[in-house]
Amino acid sequence: MSDLFASAGPSAPLAEQLRPRTLEQVIGQRHLLAPGKPLRLAFDSGKLHSMILWGPPGVGKTTLARLMAQAFDAEYIALSAVFSGVKDIREAIDRAQRNARQFGRHTMLFVDEVHRFNKAQQDAFLPYVEQGVITFIGATTENPSFEVNSALLSRAQVYVLHALSAAELEQLFDQAAAKALPDIDFTDDARALLTGYADGDARRLLNLLEQVRNAAPTHGVRRIDGEFIKQSLARGAHLFDKGGDAFYDQISALHKSVRGSDP
Missing domain, CATH: 1.10.8.60 (Helicase, Ruva Protein; domain 3)
Known part of the structure; x- marks a missing residue:
């Protein structure tokens, strides 16, 4: 897998240049990342599972997804629900299936603003989550109980991220x-x-x-x-x-x- 953080050159925005490259560099979210806490346990166990990261903007949702893909040596595919449609979902799934079939590599599919996808679009991920073709990580600023389909929600652990103190x-x-x-x-x-x-x-x-x-x-x-x-x-x-x-x-x-x- 290519380095997910390699592209942040001097012309990149400061927020991208200073994006944490390791879990230890992440500021905030100690209730999830401190030793013995839920997400830290997932990192330490080596077991990647589907999840929904719920929190306000700028608290590290995308960064955590990238760090997880890097830590678990998974192929990382990112979609934005604001700009993506059914065709993009299908292409991402096809790519994940090829990764597994040709290279024996697992794929982590990250969907930013997942609440922007409608029910049919969210449902499209279900069989591939169940089959283990992808590990699904959705990021949302909205309450997933209201904005994420119950079927998808039942297959993902919800983690609440807090604004930085x-x-x-x-x-x-x-x-x-x-x-x-x-x-x-x-x-x-x-x-x-x-x-x-x-x-x-x-x-x-x-x-x-x-x-x-x-x-x-x-x-x-x-x-x-x-x-x-x-x-x-x-x-x-x-x-x-x-x-x-x-x-x-x-x-x-x-x-x-x-x-x-x-x-």
């Missing part, structure tokens, strides 16, 4: 700043604004740091304070999804961060 976001901030922004000095209020605005979402924090890096002065001492952050975010209107609820969530998080950082 303030301390975990601080840890991620320190790691990202040291690796990707070593020549930028962040004041305490700048850190508070960025981690507050991230609101438990690791990917959002890394995207914000990338925006700050691009907006920072290119010469001299690059000291970033809270005022610079506010101005950068105000200019970076493209970050907001104005077509959905995420826009209002992001604006609310920004306002709370600004209020919390002001004396």
Whole structure:
């Protein structure tokens, strides 16, 4: 199997460059990944099983799926339910069957936003999960009890992932700043604004740091304070999804961060 993490070159987004390559590098989800906890036991046992990863955006669902495929030396096929249809599902299953028949290799099929598939599309996976052709891993931000078919749900273990805590976001901030922004000095209020605005979402924090890096002065001492952050975010209107609820969530998080950082 090719290295699932090899493509994150210097031109890749910061969130992709800093994606954890090992289980030990994952920040958060200790209730699942600490020694003796459910997902850690699955890794340690060497037994891969179908599962649904349920949690908000930016908490590591895709990363965990990739790490599992790597740990179990499984062929990794990823689909997005937003952009995929019946043809894509059929092609993925055909590829999994060829992997087993020609190479004796098991396939892990990861479906992001699985709740976007309708009942017929979700049902299409069932016989291949039952036959062991694929190990199915679905990621969703919605309650799977309502959004995933009961037949598929009965064949998969549900794991709930949590938004990152303030301390975990601080840890991620320190790691990202040291690796990707070593020549930028962040004041305490700048850190508070960025981690507050991230609101438990690791990917959002890394995207914000990338925006700050691009907006920072290119010469001299690059000291970033809270005022610079506010101005950068105000200019970076493209970050907001104005077509959905995420826009209002992001604006609310920004306002709370600004209020919390002001004396």
